[in-house]
Amino acid sequence: MPLILDHVNYIYGGDTELAVHALNDINLVIPDNQFIGLIGHTGSGKSTLVQHLNGLLKPTSGAIYFNGEDIHDSDFDKKKLRSKVGLVFQYPEHQLFEIDVFSDVCFGPKNLGLSKKETELRAYEALKQVGLEDEFFYQSPFDLSGGQKRRVAIAGVLAMKPDILVLDEPTAGLDPKGRDEILDQIAKLHNEMGITVILVSHSMEDVAKYVERIIVMNKGSVLYDNAPKEVFKHYKELEAVGLAAPQVTYIMQALKERGLPVNTEVTTILEARDEILRVKGVK
């Protein structure tokens, strides 16, 4: 079910001197089964934008349509929307509160009014999907490691079976290993369950490997909205707004400048290797 943002503006503290124009005329279409990266410098409005997707914030002007219906119509069922658009906040482990991991993951489906059996089934599935081992299910969530806590929190949203899963900087504060594990896990979710995933990040490097579409935000506006290789062509402009293309892009650009006729559109290290070998005639 597609989500459409139509001329969305959002202003924090509208009637005071301290007003911040956080979103500026955003127009987006989020179709089914797409893996999207939402990238922007800190303060560019990423978190504000994602809070609009499930109706937590109401646009100052503009409208958002889910499945053709305006989500801020008075007769629109917001609770249903929140089960369909799962939002995982930044540092989601800070929202854990139950005595054990399993009950915490049950919170979401329970709020949807599902039967006890269905609730527990979903919680179990969700915990399996994020790759948490059974031995942790009945421990206190506060005794887990940072990466494990984050998985539990993500499972808490997954258990609501959303069609669109939005993750706000899911790798913030994790070590490289934890980061890769979480990202791989998310990619697997997208591939196996066919849900749309929106991955918010301030690092191109993180998302380049996974996503099929990148939305670049700058100062509350959408700067680019395209396939990764198209976006990375603007690596100079990206630098100007405090972002960077993946390292590979720089290497390939440098090689080209030195006279090696490589295709600079590759985005991952593996592709770059193959491309260099191809040009060199080894393969």
Place this chain on the structure above:
Amino acid sequence: MLRDITLGQYYQADSVIHKLDPRAKLVATIAFIISLFIVNNALGYCVAAIFLAVVIKLSKVPFRFIVKGMKTIVFLLLITVVFNLFLTPGEALVSVWKITITKEGLRTAVLMAVRLIFLIIGSSVMTLTTTPNNLTDGMERLMRPLKIFKIPVHEVAMMMSIALRFIPVLLEETDKIMKAQIARGADFESGNLIKKAKSLVPLLVPLFISAFRRANDLAMAMEARCYRGGEHRTKMKPLKYKRCDGIAYLVLGCYLALCIGIRVVT
């Protein structure tokens, strides 16, 4: 919604009131509150209102910003007015069934309402124009004589400044956790009282945990910088009275004298 609470908040602006020494502002606030209890007639309250209006004008804080903070005390105000209105004995003005509104009741109700509103606005002006740090600095300095009675003035001031500093942080945190739980289908609004109280658990538990974590971090950071209380501690920016503070005290003196004068004469 939580951001509407302006009580105890600072409003950044470049004005004479902002630049005054926090001690002068504290003394002025206390003096203003006392003056509200000195005066007891319309003329007196007019003088107080003019004084307050001039200070607000000088402070460059938008009036609606101050009024927004008043929303939180409307309930308190209502109770005060209703009790005074109906429960003061005296000459009956209106009488319906068993409820009588007396002349004296009406008078005290209006008086109390005006006093309360002025009191809140007066103290809001102080907190809006003084950073929490400055405020506690001023308090610490003013309370210094209490040290003779073995009152740990510095520690009390430190505790207050930390508490004040954490109010906006905790409000922001509450907002964030609330949103996160709403995103998981939590409902904080509907249902009866018991259900509502129960629905607060997913909010309060993470909030307390986060408060303790922050307190712990802060204590650790203070330890790491060898903080050991007020003994032999000096200030980087010691408070110093300037000329405008002298003028402020002078104006304040005149105002108080006027209030006392009105009380004595009328």
